[in-house]
Amino acid sequence: xxxxxxxxxxxxxxxxxxxxxxxxxxxxxxxDGILPPAWAGFWFLVAAPFxxxxxxxxxxxxxxxxxxKALVGLVGAxxxxxxxxxxxxxxxxxxxxxxxxxxxxxxxxxxxxxxxxSAALLLQALFLAHGGLTTLGANLVSMGVVGAYLGxxxxxxxxxxxxxxxxxxxxxxxxxxxxxYATTSFELSAALAxxxxxxxxxxxxxxxxxPTQVPLGIFEGFLAAGAYRLIRTRRPELMDLPQxxxxx
Amino acid sequence: xRTAIAVTVLAVLAMAVFLVAGDRNARWEGVDKAVVExxxxxxxxxxxxxxxDADRGDILPxxxxxxxxxxxxxxxxxxRDLFRRKDGEINGAGSD
Numbered sequence: 001x002x003x004x005x006x007x008x009x010x011x012x013x014x015x016x017x018x019x020x021x022x023x024x025x026x027x028x029x030x031x032d033g034i035l036p037p038a039w040a041g042f043w044f045l046v047a048a049p050f051x052x053x054x055x056x057x058x059x060x061x062x063x064x065x066x067x068x069k070a071l072v073g074l075v076g077a078x079x080x081x082x083x084x085x086x087x088x089x090x091x092x093x094x095x096x097x098x099x100x101x102x103x104x105x106x107x108x109x110x111x112x113x114x115x116x117x118s119a120a121l122l123l124q125a126l127f128l129a130h131g132g133l134t135t136l137g138a139n140l141v142s143m144g145v146v147g148a149y150l151g152x153x154x155x156x157x158x159x160x161x162x163x164x165x166x167x168x169x170x171x172x173x174x175x176x177x178x179x180x181y182a183t184t185s186f187e188l189s190a191a192l193a194x195x196x197x198x199x200x201x202x203x204x205x206x207x208x209x210x211p212t213q214v215p216l217g218i219f220e221g222f223l224a225a226g227a228y229r230l231i232r233t234r235r236p237e238l239m240d241l242p243q244x245x246x247x248x
Numbered sequence: 249x250r251t252a253i254a255v256t257v258l259a260v261l262a263m264a265v266f267l268v269a270g271d272r273n274a275r276w277e278g279v280d281k282a283v284v285e286x287x288x289x290x291x292x293x294x295x296x297x298x299x300x301d302a303d304r305g306d307i308l309p310x311x312x313x314x315x316x317x318x319x320x321x322x323x324x325x326x327x328r329d330l331f332r333r334k335d336g337e338i339n340g341a342g343s344d
Contacts, residue, residue, distance in 0.1 A: 029280065033296030034288040088276050090264070096279045127311070129298035188284065192291035201287070208283040 029083075029124065029139050030187065032132030039191040044137030050145045051118055054111040061112070068108075071238050075104045076116035078227075083120055083143060084130050087219070092211035098220040099143050102151025102176025103227055106169060110148035117144030142183035151176030151224075165232070166225050173224025177217035181209045 035043070062069045082100030089096060104113040121139050124130035131139045154175040158168035189202035231238060285295060302308045 030284060031280065031295035032298070034284065034293050036293070086278055088264075093275065094277050094279055094282050125298075126300055127302060129301065129303065132296070133299055184284075188287055192287055192293065194291060205283060205287055208286075209279060212279050212282075 029121070029131030029143075030135040030184065031129075032125075032134050034132075035135050035138055035187070035191045037134070039187070040134045040137060042137075043135075043141050043187065047114075047118075047137045047140040047145060050111070050114045051140070054113070054115040057109065057111040058115055061109075067238075072108055072112060072116060075108050075113075076119055079104050079113070079116050080120035080123060082223075083117075084124050084128055087216060089212045089215050091215055094212050096212045096216050098173075098216060098223060099147050099177055099180045100220075101143055101147035101180070102154075102172040102174075102220065103169070103224040105148040105152035105176065106155045106172050106224070106228060107231065110152040113148035113152075114140070114144040117148065138184075138187045142187060143180050146183040147176040147180040150179035166229055169228035170221040170225040172221075174217045174221035176224075177220040178213065181213045181217075182206060185209060 058069075058072065062072070079100040082098045082103075085097050086095040087097060088094075101113050101117055104116060108116070118136075118140050121131055121136055121143065122133075125133050125136060125139075151172040155168045155172040158171050159165065163171070185202055185205040188205050189198050193201045288294060302311055
C-alpha cells in the first residue's frame, strides 16, 4: 500500500469505527431551515476561501511529507467524534459537545483543520441529522474557521509570551470552543433578528449558551492539553516539532 | 504517577455519574434544542427535517453496525501500514 493512501484509510476506518456510538448529537450545529437562504449562502461564501486555502495547504504539505496525511486522517476522525459527542453538563442540566478544532489546529494547522471540519460536518449532516446541508457554510465558519484560527492564534500568542506549551494547548482548546459558540450566536442573531436589532438577540443567545458552554470549554481545554501532551511525548515525529530545551 | 492519574480520572467519572444521575429534574436537552431551536422557533424559522432520516426503527443501529464492521476491518487490516514507526517498528509489537 502506498503511503499517501494511509491518510484516507485512517480517516475512513476511524470515522466508520467511531460511528459505533449510536445516538443523535445535540449541540451548536445549526439545522437546515433555521437560516434564511440569503444568510445560508453568505456563510458559504465566507467559508469557501478558507476551504480552498486549506486544501491547497494539505496538497503541498502532504506532497512534502507523505506521512502527514495519516495524521490528518486521524485528526479528522477525532474532530468528527468530538464534535458530535454529547456531554452532560451538571451545572446547566443540559448537554453539549466539544469541537476539537482547537486541538486540530495546533496539530495540523488551522487551514487544514478547516478541511477536516468540512468533512466531519458533511458526514454529520448527511447521516446523523446533526447540522444541515444548507447550513454547512455557517457551521463551517463557526466551528472550522473561527474555532481553528482562534485556537491556533491563542496557542501561538501564548508560546510567544513564553507560556508553557501545556498551558498554551489548554488555552487553544478553551478559546476555540468559546469562539465557536460566540460565532454561532452571532450567526443566529444576524439571521433571526428580523426587524429588531442584532445586538438585542446576540447577547441573550450567548447568555443562553454560557451555562453549558463555559464549563465545557474548560473541559475542552483539558482535553486539548492532554491530547497534545500525549502526541508530543509519544509521537513527536508526527508533529514536526523543534526539540525545545527545558520544555515543560 | 500513573496511579494518581487513574484515581483522579475515576474520581471525576464517579462524581460526574453521581451529579448526572442525581439530578432528576434536569432534562439533559442538547443546546441545539434548548438554545438554537428555541430562538429559531421564536423567529418563525423551525428546523427542517434531515435529508436522510436514518432514525427509523432499527435502521440507525444497523447502519452503525455496518460502519463499525467496515471501519474495524479496514483499520485492523491496514494497522501495520497506519501505525508504523519511522524506523519500521510496529507500535507495541516489536520489529516488523
